[in-house]
Amino acid sequence: MIKVSKLNKHFGPLHVLKDVDMEVKAGEVVCLIGASGSGKSTLLRCINFLETAQSGEIYIEGRLIDRKKDDLNKIRQEVGMVFQLFNLFPHKTVLGNVIEAPVMVKKTPVKQATEEAMALLEKVGLADKARSYPSQLSGGQKQRVAIARALAMHPKIMLFDEPTSALDPELVGEVLTVMKKLVQEGMTMIVVTHEMAFAREVADWVVYMDEGRIVEVDRPSVIFGNPAHERTRVFLSRVLEPNAGVFGNQPPGNEVCNLCGCKIS
Amino acid sequence: MGIIEYAVDFYSLLVKSYPIFIQATALTLRLTVAALGIGILIGLVFAMMKISKNRFFNAIADGYITVIRGTPLIVQIFWIYYGLAPIINVPAFWAASLALAVHNGAYIAEIFRGGIQSINRGQMEAARSVGMTYGLAMRRIVLPQAFKRCIPPLGNQFIIGLKDSSLAAFVTMPELFMTAMRRAANQPGNALEYYTIAGLYYLALVVVFAFLVKKLERRLDVD
Ligand SMILES: Nc1ncnc2c1ncn2[C@@H]1O[C@H](COP(=O)(O)OP(=O)(O)O)[C@@H](O)[C@H]1O
Ligand SMILES: [Mg+2]
Numbered sequence: 001m002i003k004v005s006k007l008n009k010h011f012g013p014l015h016v017l018k019d020v021d022m023e024v025k026a027g028e029v030v031c032l033i034g035a036s037g038s039g040k041s042t043l044l045r046c047i048n049f050l051e052t053a054q055s056g057e058i059y060i061e062g063r064l065i066d067r068k069k070d071d072l073n074k075i076r077q078e079v080g081m082v083f084q085l086f087n088l089f090p091h092k093t094v095l096g097n098v099i100e101a102p103v104m105v106k107k108t109p110v111k112q113a114t115e116e117a118m119a120l121l122e123k124v125g126l127a128d129k130a131r132s133y134p135s136q137l138s139g140g141q142k143q144r145v146a147i148a149r150a151l152a153m154h155p156k157i158m159l160f161d162e163p164t165s166a167l168d169p170e171l172v173g174e175v176l177t178v179m180k181k182l183v184q185e186g187m188t189m190i191v192v193t194h195e196m197a198f199a200r201e202v203a204d205w206v207v208y209m210d211e212g213r214i215v216e217v218d219r220p221s222v223i224f225g226n227p228a229h230e231r232t233r234v235f236l237s238r239v240l241e242p243n244a245g246v247f248g249n250q251p252p253g254n255e256v257c258n259l260c261g262c263k264i265s
Numbered sequence: 266m267g268i269i270e271y272a273v274d275f276y277s278l279l280v281k282s283y284p285i286f287i288q289a290t291a292l293t294l295r296l297t298v299a300a301l302g303i304g305i306l307i308g309l310v311f312a313m314m315k316i317s318k319n320r321f322f323n324a325i326a327d328g329y330i331t332v333i334r335g336t337p338l339i340v341q342i343f344w345i346y347y348g349l350a351p352i353i354n355v356p357a358f359w360a361a362s363l364a365l366a367v368h369n370g371a372y373i374a375e376i377f378r379g380g381i382q383s384i385n386r387g388q389m390e391a392a393r394s395v396g397m398t399y400g401l402a403m404r405r406i407v408l409p410q411a412f413k414r415c416i417p418p419l420g421n422q423f424i425i426g427l428k429d430s431s432l433a434a435f436v437t438m439p440e441l442f443m444t445a446m447r448r449a450a451n452q453p454g455n456a457l458e459y460y461t462i463a464g465l466y467y468l469a470l471v472v473v474f475a476f477l478v479k480k481l482e483r484r485l486d487v488d
Contacts, residue, residue: 087390
């Protein structure tokens with residue numbers, strides 16, 4: 001489905017992705033883990049061509065994508081993306097967010113797009129919020145709308161960039177439930193996440209990244225049970241340590257995530 | 266002469282000159298609306314050039330904004346009225362409007378640029394990620410949000426533009442200021458009063474317009 005080969009990305013002097021190779025087959029779920037700044041977001045953004053890699057190849061369904069010749073807008077239609085901070089369109093209703101691209105990009109008639117959008121909102125449990133504005137929704141609801149918005153283009157693969165990292169802990173579950181539903185339906189997915197329980201449960205492969213390199217790729221049982229690399233082990237022990245956890249060992253009130261430095265708010 | 270007599274005299278000047286000043290007000294408004302309308306289009310184009318990744322466009326936009334902000338409006342009006350208008354052969358009204366538009370456009374470009382850049386980058390990215398082109402994402406997602414934020418500074422620019430339109434008097438437009446100048450020339454004894462009367466018309470226009478902008482802001486819930 002998607003193959004990344006020898007991808008290198010620099011931001012000025014900063015070498016953010018170093019010879020990254022990755023392959024995701026149709027129907028597979030790959031969870032991408034690693035510390036903050038290791039290049040996980042950048043990798044997803046390169047796959048979606050929101051960033052331009054300086055060297056390397058990206059194949060989608062076996063076809064090498066040429067940035068210059070191929071219509072990247074067409075490719076992005078087939079690669080859905082869900083962002084950490086939702087990025088819903090605040091001036092449009094929930095329904096308006098979901099039908100925007102089908103109507104404006106694919107020229108789907110509004111009536112048909114609306115029917116499809118309502119079915120998607122039903123699926124993410126938000127049909128009753130169709131007429132609300134994003135500002136009236138909780139974080140978990142916003143993220144579920146963002147998932148529906150991406151699905152409305154019938155993508156062949158979905159990329160999730162820490163979809164639950166900005167959520168209050170009690171809202172994480174509802175988003176993961178929707179994502180699990182997609183997994184069951186056979187959606188191909190790459191998920192950057194710190195939700196190790198989720199990765200363990202649904203991932204076909206877990207990819208551990210550190211400082212712009214893919215250190216280890218294996219089945220979740222191996223990564224979480226007996227990883228081959230010391231660095232993976234150290235990283236996971238920091239995350240999974242019983243009372244350290246993601247926000248552990250810090251004064252209550254202003255904890256900072258041990259992984260990515262994000263704050264609970 | 267006592268203050269009461271002065272007030273009575275002033276009032277009678279105000280009433281007697283009312284028909285001609287109302288006509289002049291209409292012209293001032295037409296000039297301003299035309300100037301700001303074209304200015305918004307110019308501003309939009311140059312704002313897009315300014316935020317574009319294309320160096321050539323950046324340079325053009327920078328040059329335009331620098332020249333316009335760095336030279337007096339009256340000089341720009343003369344450039345267009347005496348320099349450009351005879352070549353492209355446009356009527357005086359449109360030459361004056363165009364000059365005011367070119368001037369206001371530079372300031373409006375900066376207002377739009379600020380508004381567009383104040384919109385979170387994630388909006389453009391989300392729009393691109395569902396397959397929208399840059400232009401479509403700009404038009405459907407970024408600009409509507411940016412425009413809302415631009416309403417207060419645009420309202421301010423409109424007020425400045427309204428008063429600046431008085432300089433069109435120097436290229437034969439019989440708008441408010443020209444009308445006051447003519448009256449003053451005919452009745453030098455009441456010169457100051459006529460300029461004050463013109464000032465009062467501007468003041469009334471500005472007060473009404475500021476009220477309308479406030480209402481619009483509230484209606485659109487500008488943050
Ligand atoms: N647009 C950018 N410009 C400059 N540096 C960037 C940019 N985006 C990311 N980086 C840098 O690239 C590195 C990897 O970032 P990122 O891919 O966001 O990591 P992760 O998602 O794993 O936390 C970081 O050091 C980050 O500061
Ligand atoms: Mg990230």
